[in-house]
Amino acid sequence: MNLYRTQILLEKSQHEMLTEIAQEEKRSLSEIVREMIERELRYRQRRQVLLAARELQADYNTDPEFTDFLALDSDDFLFENEDNAEG
Numbered sequence: 001m002n003l004y005r006t007q008i009l010l011e012k013s014q015h016e017m018l019t020e021i022a023q024e025e026k027r028s029l030s031e032i033v034r035e036m037i038e039r040e041l042r043y044r045q046r047r048q049v050l051l052a053a054r055e056l057q058a059d060y061n062t063d064p065e066f067t068d069f070l071a072l073d074s075d076d077f078l079f080e081n082e083d084n085a086e087g
Helices: 012-025 029-062 064-071 074-078 080-086
Strands: none
16 A cells, blocks of 8 residues: 555544544554545445436336347347358
8 A cells, every 4th residue: 555645634522533543443544544534435436326327217117228128038149150151
């Protein structure tokens, strides 16, 4: 893991709470902050994917181009090349 030094300003109460957590868990303040940032970034990524899926849901439910492939028989699809090779 490559780490980059940066400087942030915290409110006094934030710093106190983070320091308390770090002491209780016998971890560094930096490690606690990195963990919280990573958790927030993962949450935002999942949220972004969920919002994109919701936007596509209406099209998926109404646009037959999105659902045409559901009607394919997987055996027909898998063995299509074998049938063409014989004929």
